[in-house]
Structures are given as structure tokens and as C-alpha cells.
Amino acid sequence: MTTARPLRIGITCYPSVGGSGILASSLGEELAARGHDVHFISYERPFRFSGDGPRLHFHPVEINDYTLFKYPDYTLPLSVKMAEVSRTVRLDVLHVHYAVPHATAAVLARSMLPPELQPRVVTTLHGTDTTLLGRDPGYGPAIRHALACSDAVTVVSDWLREETRRLLAFEGPIDVIHNFFAPRRPRRTAAEVRRELGLGSEAMLLHLSNLRAVKRIDLLLDAVARVRPREGFKLVILAGGDFTPFVDHVRRLGISDRVIVRQRVNEIEDYLQAADCGVFTSESESFCLSLLEMMCFGRPSVTTAVGGIPEVVENGVSGVLVPPGDADAVARAIEGLLGNPTKRGELGRAAEQRAHAHFAPAVIVPQYEALYRRVCEAPVAAGPR
Numbered sequence: 014m015t016t017a018r019p020l021r022i023g024i025t026c027y028p029s030v031g032g033s034g035i036l037a038s039s040l041g042e043e044l045a046a047r048g049h050d051v052h053f054i055s056y057e058r059p060f061r062f063s064g065d066g067p068r069l070h071f072h073p074v075e076i077n078d079y080t081l082f083k084y085p086d087y088t089l090p091l092s093v094k095m096a097e098v099s100r101t102v103r104l105d106v107l108h109v110h111y112a113v114p115h116a117t118a119a120v121l122a123r124s125m126l127p128p129e130l131q132p133r134v135v136t137t138l139h140g141t142d143t144t145l146l147g148r149d150p151g152y153g154p155a156i157r158h159a160l161a162c163s164d165a166v167t168v169v170s171d172w173l174r175e176e177t178r179r180l181l182a183f184e185g186p187i188d189v190i191h192n193f194f195a196p197r198r199p200r201r202t203a204a205e206v207r208r209e210l211g212l213g214s215e216a217m218l219l220h221l222s223n224l225r226a227v228k229r230i231d232l233l234l235d236a237v238a239r240v241r242p243r244e245g246f247k248l249v250i251l252a253g254g255d256f257t258p259f260v261d262h263v264r265r266l267g268i269s270d271r272v273i274v275r276q277r278v279n280e281i282e283d284y285l286q287a288a289d290c291g292v293f294t295s296e297s298e299s300f301c302l303s304l305l306e307m308m309c310f311g312r313p314s315v316t317t318a319v320g321g322i323p324e325v326v327e328n329g330v331s332g333v334l335v336p337p338g339d340a341d342a343v344a345r346a347i348e349g350l351l352g353n354p355t356k357r358g359e360l361g362r363a364a365e366q367r368a369h370a371h372f373a374p375a376v377i378v379p380q381y382e383a384l385y386r387r388v389c390e391a392p393v394a395a396g397p398r
């Protein structure tokens with residue numbers, strides 16, 4: 014039996030709160046736990062990155078604010094750092110999460126190196142890098158070029174693969190590797206969290222997101238304002254973005270006493286275990302990692318049936334899917350779950366089993382490892398294919 018040698022893997026992602034950063038950080042930690050040497054390259058330590066370990070390293074990218082530039086540049090210092098790390102530790106693979114500007118920087122970094130030091134570039138598209146920037150004429154051609162120069166391109170759902178073909182006219186191979194979530198042990202008990210939130214007998218609805226426009230927080234608030242009985246629940250929002258723009262909306266709807274917001278929470282598991290169900294009202298979503306986070310704790314969600322979400326939950330089996338943009342449908346579905354604890358329990362158990370069977374680290378991480386091995390065996394993709 015031959016044992017494959019551990020790989021040296023560079024990972025670049027957005028370190029701030031966001032699904033792609035959470036996924037990339039967990040992937041790095043899982044790879045290191047499997048014996049690979051992992052090097053994060055970014056302007057900050059990734060959110061939820063637990064820190065340097067024997068095989069986990071962080072290389073900061075210094076950004077200069079030269080007065081001669083109207084806008085600070087990140088892409089070039091990132092590419093220089095990627096090349097420097099590749100050269101120093103001899104990376105086998107440079108895996109970039111979210112194409113803009115990471116894939117372009119990786120392709121540039123590779124071209125700065127002599128052939129024997131060039132890492133394979135793997136680009137993972139997460140969502141708006143295709144659906145928003147991919148259709149922008151100011152970005153689309155650069156993204157398409159970086160994908161064509163990557164040694165492998167992955168996406169987080171079948172739906173995103175089709176969107177990438179359609180919007181970026183990219184015809185090269187695309188591997189679908191779904192997201193995974195590796196929950197950490199909660200630090201507090203559910204009772205302690207509920208006490209912190211001031212919850213009595215009310216059900217706890219949970220929403221976690223960066224609050225960007227695509228998440229349709231307006232619809233989320235409209236929907237919960239219609240849930241009856243209004244004293245039967247509280248909505249907890251773990252906000253990875255600024256909630257201030259929605260405060261007036263909450264007040265106008267008369268639900269200030271029903272909505273609790275917590276900003277930039279790191280210990281999301283504390284809240285996931287304390288919740289009764291999740292609510293997601295996005296108008297587009299390539300996967301919805303937060304939905305999976307709920308599933309991992311055996312909690313069902315009401316969610317709009319958009320993008321890759323139907324690949325994550327099956328309607329009526331492991332969650333409840335509603336049409337996009339329909340606040341009434343969201344409200345009725347929440348009432349259906351809150352009013353029927355037996356059904357809620359069944360859906361939650363099915364959700365947890367599904368998460369375990371399809372979206373666990375043990376299922377997904379080997380798919381990335383196999384991909385890395387595959388690209389390492391192939392010649393480097395130096396130019397557009």
C-alpha cells in the first residue's frame with residue numbers, strides 16, 4: 014500500500030464574517046487535521062480561524078495606502094505574498110475562495126514563479142462572484158480569464174455551476190463540491206443563552222447572515238410581523254453586517270419587542286443549539302451555509318426555494334421551502350412549525366441526518382483532497398484553456 018504524501022496548501026479567502034470565509038477556514042483546519050500543511054494568505058486572520066497549529070500558518074498581506082492612488086490596491090500585494098509563500102514553502106496548491114480578486118491574484122502569482130515552483134491554482138466560486146460580479150462587464154472578462162487559467166474550478170452547488178456557465182460563458186470543467194459545516198462545541202448551555210436573550214416560554218426563531226440586500230431582511234421582518242400569536246416567538250438575528258438601516262423598519266412594523274439583534278457573534282453554536290427554527294428569505298443563494306448550520310443542530314428552517322437551497326433541504330422532509338418574495342408564505346410556514354412541535358422535531362431530525370450524510374467534513378473534505386491530488390498529477394494550466 015502506498016501512502017500519499019501530505020500536501021502544502023495555500024488558502025486565500027475573505028477573512029470577515031461570511032459563508033465563504035467560514036467554509037475556507039474550516040477546510041484549512043480539517044486539512045491540517047488530516048496531516049496537510051496549510052498556509053492562509055489574507056489581509057486578516059480569518060473569522061473563526063482558531064489560530065496557528067503545528068500545520069496551520071497565517072501569512073498577512075500588508076496593504077499600503079499610497080497617496081498617489083485614489084483607491085488602495087489589494088490584488089498586487091496579495092499576488093506578491095502568494096508568490097513569496099509559494100516560493101518559501103513550495104506550495105503544491107493555491108486554493109482561492111471567491112474569485113474576485115483572489116483568482117486573478119493567484120494566476121498572477123503563479124506566473125511570477127519559475128515552472129518548478131508554480132503551485133496548482135484551484136478556484137472555488139461561492140455565489141455573487143458569479144451571480145453579481147460575473148454579469149458585470151467591469152469584472153466578467155477578468156473572472157472568466159482567471160477561471161480559464163485555473164487548474165480546477167469548483168462551485169458549491171449544481172445550481173451555481175449552471176449559473177457560471179450561463180453568466181460567465183465558462184466552458185471548462187467545473188467540479189461541484191457542496192459546502193460542509195464542522196460545528197464546535199457550544200460554550201454555554203441553551204438555557205444560559207435563552208436567559209441572556211431574555212426568552213421565557215417563547216419560541217426562538219434564528220436568522221444568521223451578513224444582511225446584504227440579497228438576504229431580503231425587509232421580507233424577513235415583514236414575515237415575522239405577520240406571525241401569530243405575536244407573543245409566541247422572538248426572532249434572534251446574528252448580524253454579520255450593520256443592522257442600523259433596518260431599525261426604522263422594525264419600529265414601523267411594531268415588532269421592536271419581538272426582534273433581538275446580536276452583532277458579529279463568533280460563538281454561533283451557542284445560539285444554534287438554543288433555537289427552535291431558522292428563517293431565511295434570500296432572493297438568491299448558491300447554497301446558504303447558515304441553513305446547514307441549523308441542520309447540524311437538528312433545527313429545521315423555513316427558507317425561500319432559490320438557487321442551490323433545494324439541493325440542501327428537501328421540502329417537507331428536512332425543512333420547509335416557500336416561494337421567494339412571499340412574506341405571507343413565510344409567516345404561515347413559521348406558524349406551521351411553531352404550532353406543531355412533533356413535525357418540527359421530525360424535520361429537525363431529518364435535517365440533522367441529511368447534514369451528516371451529505372454535508373459533513375468526512376464527506377466533503379476528501380473530495381477536495383482528491384481534487385488537489387488530481388491537479389497535482391496534471392501539468393500546470395499556465396494559460397487560458
Ligand code: GMT
Nearest residue numbers: 031032033139140141298299300301302
Ligand atoms: O457570494 C456572496 O454573497 C458571499 C458569500 C460569502 O462569502 O458569504 O456567500 C456565498 O457563499 C456561501 C458559502 O459558499 C454560500 O453559502 C452562500 O449561499 C453564498 N451567497 C450567495 O449566493 C448570495
